[in-house]
Amino acid sequence: MANITFDTHRCKGCGLCVIFCPCGNIRMSDVLNEHGHPYAELIDQGRCTGCGLCFRMCPDTAIEIDRKKTAK
Ligand code: SF4
Ligand code: SF4
Numbered sequence: 001m002a003n004i005t006f007d008t009h010r011c012k013g014c015g016l017c018v019i020f021c022p023c024g025n026i027r028m029s030d031v032l033n034e035h036g037h038p039y040a041e042l043i044d045q046g047r048c049t050g051c052g053l054c055f056r057m058c059p060d061t062a063i064e065i066d067r068k069k070t071a072k
Helices: 015-019 053-057
Strands: 003-006 026-032 040-041 064-068
Touching: 003 040, 015 026, 015 053, 053 064
Parallel strands: none
Antiparallel strands: 003 064, 026 040
């Protein structure tokens, strides 16, 4: 498991992370950020495998992964 965080201020709402998450674990917000974009949100931290695909796909470096919790 990994701890995924999204920077709601940097996210431009392109949706690439939503498309590429193999777990279907990312959704777009119902509200807009200060730039007028919906932003990505993790649905369930416990379902995230820490694969890093969302992190690698994001063109705006709006996703951070903390893998310190991947002990096993
Ligand atoms: S790290 Fe992988 S499983 Fe977790 S949210 Fe990103 S794409 Fe989905
Ligand atoms: S890939 Fe990045 S910019 Fe695009 S919706 Fe996801 S977090 Fe936002």
